[in-house]
Amino acid sequence: MMDPISSAKLCLDVGPIDDLKAELESSRNLAGKEAEHPEKDFKEYRSAVVSSFQNSRRTKLFDSLYDAYVDGGGLSALDAELKASFHGHIISSKFTNADILNQSRLADLRHPAEWFPASRQYHRTIHLHVGPTNSGKTYHALKKLEEADSGIYAGPLRLLAHEVYTRLNANGRECNLITGDDTKIAGSGKAPMSSCTVEMVPLNRQMDVAVIDEIQMIGCSNRGWAWTTAVLGVSARELHLCGEARVVPLIRQLAASTGEKLEIHQYERLSPLKTMMSSLNGDLKRLRKGDCVVVFSRTGIHAMKNEIERITGKSVAVVYGSLPPETRAQQAKLFNDPNNDYDILVASDAIGMGLNLSIKRIVFETTQKHDGKRKMTLDVSQIKQIAGRAGRYRTAEQSNAEASSDKMAADVTDPSINVLAPLPPANNLGLVTTLEHSDLSVIQHAMESEARPLKTAGIIPPASIVQRFSAYFPPQTPFSYVLHRLNELTRLNPRFHLCEQRDQTRLADLIQPMNLTINDRLIICAAPASLRDPGMPEIVKKFAQCVADQAGGGLLDIKEFKLEILDEDSTPDRNCLRRLETLHKSIVLYLWLSFRFSGVFKDRPLATHVKELVEEKIEQGLAYTAASYMLSRRQKDRERSEPMRTFLRNVRGKLAPRGGGGFALPLSWEAKINDHILPSDADPPKQEAVDTSK
Numbered sequence: 001m002m003d004p005i006s007s008a009k010l011c012l013d014v015g016p017i018d019d020l021k022a023e024l025e026s027s028r029n030l031a032g033k034e035a036e037h038p039e040k041d042f043k044e045y046r047s048a049v050v051s052s053f054q055n056s057r058r059t060k061l062f063d064s065l066y067d068a069y070v071d072g073g074g075l076s077a078l079d080a081e082l083k084a085s086f087h088g089h090i091i092s093s094k095f096t097n098a099d100i101l102n103q104s105r106l107a108d109l110r111h112p113a114e115w116f117p118a119s120r121q122y123h124r125t126i127h128l129h130v131g132p133t134n135s136g137k138t139y140h141a142l143k144k145l146e147e148a149d150s151g152i153y154a155g156p157l158r159l160l161a162h163e164v165y166t167r168l169n170a171n172g173r174e175c176n177l178i179t180g181d182d183t184k185i186a187g188s189g190k191a192p193m194s195s196c197t198v199e200m201v202p203l204n205r206q207m208d209v210a211v212i213d214e215i216q217m218i219g220c221s222n223r224g225w226a227w228t229t230a231v232l233g234v235s236a237r238e239l240h241l242c243g244e245a246r247v248v249p250l251i252r253q254l255a256a257s258t259g260e261k262l263e264i265h266q267y268e269r270l271s272p273l274k275t276m277m278s279s280l281n282g283d284l285k286r287l288r289k290g291d292c293v294v295v296f297s298r299t300g301i302h303a304m305k306n307e308i309e310r311i312t313g314k315s316v317a318v319v320y321g322s323l324p325p326e327t328r329a330q331q332a333k334l335f336n337d338p339n340n341d342y343d344i345l346v347a348s349d350a351i352g353m354g355l356n357l358s359i360k361r362i363v364f365e366t367t368q369k370h371d372g373k374r375k376m377t378l379d380v381s382q383i384k385q386i387a388g389r390a391g392r393y394r395t396a397e398q399s400n401a402e403a404s405s406d407k408m409a410a411d412v413t414d415p416s417i418n419v420l421a422p423l424p425p426a427n428n429l430g431l432v433t434t435l436e437h438s439d440l441s442v443i444q445h446a447m448e449s450e451a452r453p454l455k456t457a458g459i460i461p462p463a464s465i466v467q468r469f470s471a472y473f474p475p476q477t478p479f480s481y482v483l484h485r486l487n488e489l490t491r492l493n494p495r496f497h498l499c500e501q502r503d504q505t506r507l508a509d510l511i512q513p514m515n516l517t518i519n520d521r522l523i524i525c526a527a528p529a530s531l532r533d534p535g536m537p538e539i540v541k542k543f544a545q546c547v548a549d550q551a552g553g554g555l556l557d558i559k560e561f562k563l564e565i566l567d568e569d570s571t572p573d574r575n576c577l578r579r580l581e582t583l584h585k586s587i588v589l590y591l592w593l594s595f596r597f598s599g600v601f602k603d604r605p606l607a608t609h610v611k612e613l614v615e616e617k618i619e620q621g622l623a624y625t626a627a628s629y630m631l632s633r634r635q636k637d638r639e640r641s642e643p644m645r646t647f648l649r650n651v652r653g654k655l656a657p658r659g660g661g662g663f664a665l666p667l668s669w670e671a672k673i674n675d676h677i678l679p680s681d682a683d684p685p686k687q688e689a690v691d692t693s694k
């Protein structure tokens with residue numbers, strides 16, 4: 001593999017840098033007026049870049065380009081950094097000293113608590129509930145919410161928000177559901193409670209109690225800003241934060257910075273969790289009912305599902321992040337039901353939060369995960385979050401079917417014990433192991449270690465600051481460069497970090513040609529759109545064009561929606577599932593935008609209906625995959641056993657008693673014959689007879 005310096009030099013020799021010249025010439029007013037010497041400006045920039053890499057000089061330009069290549073993900077990140085530095089070279093020379101001073105003042109983000117003056121005037125008490133998974137911390141916080149006159153719950157997933165919304169309404173407390181792409185107003189329309197995703201927390205509403213779940217995500221490099229905003233900005237007399245113990249030092253600092261009282265409540269796990277002394281040694285036959293195999297890629301999940309079904313003959317449920325939340329809940333229901341054949345679950349780390357799963361044992365397929373840039377070994381917190389799902393919930397039927405706890409204790413401590421032994425209740429004992437022996441030591445070490453305390457909380461510049469900052473740039477300035485420049489000048493307090501905005505930058509470049517306001521660009525750049533999904537860039541560009549035109553936002557007017565897939569027959573094809581998942585994300589994005597540009601995207605009811613149809617289609621596809629495999633397996637089993645069937649038929653015919661005599665076959669022979677000659681053996685199951693909708 002080529003080293004970073006050589007790859008970067010190659011990019012400069014044959015890559016996109018010369019294309020920037022055309023951009024300069026096509027945007028002659030990039031610097032606020034027609035560029036006086038575009039050819040000279042470009043040559044100076046190119047010379048500086050090439051010289052920097054040819055000599056590998058440790059200049060600021062060299063460091064920024066090198067870091068973008070190494071840390072950002074290769075040539076595409078280098079390309080983006082080249083573009084940003086190029087625009088900086090052209091535009092920054094036009095700034096006055098006063099402009100630079102004002103930009104620096106706007107980029108001072110050292111005191112985010114001051115962004116929420118209304119909350120600073122509200123006398124809040126912060127209750128921090130910390131403990132491992134299945135310790136009851138969220139339960140106790142929700143009890144406080146139920147007892148309050150008004151309040152909100154905020155969680156990381158729509159599934160969690162919907163669960164609390166359902167719970168509060170079932171208990172007679174009117175509660176609204178508010179997520180980015182869905183709103184459900186309860187009863188009279190004046191419900192005192194709301195359950196929402198954390199990005200949707202209302203900051204301008206006074207309330208008695210606010211519960212913010214999974215508070216450790218405040219340290220997330222992508223979404224941490226939403227938790228920081230909620231913690232600093234919500235106006236509640238009691239603020240209840242639930243999460244891992246590693247967040248305690250950081251919350252102490254935040255509470256001290258706002259002068260608010262902090263009470264810490266610590267919890268212990270309600271059921272034991274043990275790491276097994278042996279792995280499965282790669283043998284999928286050693287999987288048993290209630291196991292969850294954790295895989296970290298969508299392709300790997302489907303491959304593992306097919307392999308388990310092929311080897312064990314059992315049906316397998318799947319859960320991963322790109323599945324619609326409703327489909328994930330349906331797959332979880334199949335796995336939790338003790339009276340069907342879905343004995344095993346294959347899932348990504350999406351099971352770490354948001355689903356109630358009857359998992360008895362977590363089996364890590366690997367201990368490495370791709371983080372978008374490179375493969376990394378899972379850290380202690382990630383391993384414990386996933387492993388903690390084992391033994392979390394248990395149905396009465398499962399507990400009654402299991403053996404004694406003494407056998408389980410032996411299974412955990414003695415590697416010579418057969419891991420095929422049944423799982424007894426043992427006080428809801430959860431087990432953790434790995435598929436391969438080489439990964440077991442990583443899990444064992446992590447389960448015995450403490451996660452490192454969080455040191456920083458994520459923030460992003462508020463929209464008001466971005467709008468004021470962008471006013472210092474000429475109209476034709478790429479919005480991605482405005483964001484880049486703001487990040488470059490940002491000053492932070494040591495207890496905060498700036499969240500990554502790589503996806504927002506890519507979205508900004510994608511919609512740059514459209515005639516949009518800064519506010520429109522900010523909204524679209526914050527949209528839940530992954531440009532890695534096939535067809536999504538075209539969808540985003542079409543949506544942006546609709547916003548620019550203030551027209552054309554009817555669902556059926558947007559040809560980029562591949563709705564024809566809904567008319568196709570379900571197939572056990574992973575590509576078909578991926579197309580459906582992408583269509584679902586596109587519809588969710590449409591719904592998300594419909595709440596922000598309601599005058600453009602008017603078909604919200606139709607989009608909701610189509611979303612439900614796509615979810616049904618995805619569920620049918622997953623069910624069809626399992627049903628198709630089981631039919632194929634049965635047919636192959638019949639073909640393999642046909643010689644034995646013929647032989648046994650002949651034996652039965654020859655040894656049958658004649659004339660009503662009392663002759664009988666030995667019991668062992670009868671059992672053998674009954675195993676192979678079934679009442680329906682003349683009519684093998686037909687594929688079309690399977691109802692794949694269930």
